[in-house]
Amino acid sequence: MSELREEIMAANKRFMEAFKRGDPEAVAGAYTGGGRLLPPNSPQVEGPEGIREFWKQVMSLGIKSAELETLEVEGTGDGAWEQGRYTLRGAGGVMDVGKYMVIWKREGGQWKLHRDIWNSNQKAGG
Amino acid sequence: MSELREEIMAANKRFMEAFKRGDPEAVAGAYTGGGRLLPPNSPQVEGPEGIREFWKQVMSLGIKSAELETLEVEGTGDGAWEQGRYTLRGAGGVMDVGKYMVIWKREGGQWKLHRDIWNSNQKAGG
Numbered sequence: 440m441s442e443l444r445e446e447i448m449a450a451n452k453r454f455m456e457a458f459k460r461g462d463p464e465a466v467a468g469a470y471t472g473g474g475r476l477l478p479p480n481s482p483q484v485e486g487p488e489g490i491r492e493f494w495k496q497v498m499s500l501g502i503k504s505a506e507l508e509t510l511e512v513e514g515t516g517d518g519a520w521e522q523g524r525y526t527l528r529g530a531g532g533v534m535d536v537g538k539y540m541v542i543w544k545r546e547g548g549q550w551k552l553h554r555d556i557w558n559s560n561q562k563a564g565g
Numbered sequence: 566m567s568e569l570r571e572e573i574m575a576a577n578k579r580f581m582e583a584f585k586r587g588d589p590e591a592v593a594g595a596y597t598g599g600g601r602l603l604p605p606n607s608p609q610v611e612g613p614e615g616i617r618e619f620w621k622q623v624m625s626l627g628i629k630s631a632e633l634e635t636l637e638v639e640g641t642g643d644g645a646w647e648q649g650r651y652t653l654r655g656a657g658g659v660m661d662v663g664k665y666m667v668i669w670k671r672e673g674g675q676w677k678l679h680r681d682i683w684n685s686n687q688k689a690g691g
Contacts, residue, residue, distance in 0.1 A: 515641030
């Protein structure tokens with residue numbers, strides 16, 4: 440496995456752990472200062488405070504974990520893009536499965552999410 | 566405006582023109598040979614034939630034009646990423662507005678879409 444892929448997977452692991460602890464502050468800390476979320480059925484969300492509030496809201500909907508599975512990573516110096524697959528779980532089991540793309544930037548020696556977009560594999564309203 | 570941004574916008578213009586003509590073959594030709602669509606509420610779609618069939622299906626739903634507005638482009642040699650805003654129109658007006666991210670690759674001297682993911686700004690079922 441490439442070093443870059445390992446580093447991105449390690450950054451995703453920190454994201455997943457913060458999510459599982461129910462710690463929106465730490466989840467938001469995984470993003471760059473100029474980070475941006477592009478969530479489905481929502482306008483885009485910008486900046487650390489907006490990102491923290493977004494994930495706090497998601498956690499309050501009963502989503503207990505967000506599993507991220509890296510399918511593809513390509514690096515470009517201090518940037519990289521990743522395609523992956525996510526699974527959201529609540530107390531009753533799987534709540535959503537879908538795909539995501541992340542633009543990563545190395546900031547202060549650490550890989551951070553810079554752009555984060557995803558959508559569900561499930562039929563709308565399904 | 567940077568040369569890269571101009572080139573990506575020109576590639577998007579060709580995409581939009583092909584879409585407006587109702588030409589799914591030409592739309593599919595805007596993607597790399599290993600191109601992949603990540604559409605909302607659907608599994609991913611791979612390869613020229615799958616991509617052509619996907620856009621043919623979209624056109625058959627009465628979508629007459631797909632406007633692409635580039636908000637951000639960052640280049641990485643023979644690769645680039647773009648964030649943008651789309652508007653889908655049918656005979657009766659706007660059918661959907663949303664955001665997209667594209668990973669571009671230069672193939673045979675031409676910028677082609679390599680990964681293409683998007684989602685709606687509108688509430689689900691709204």
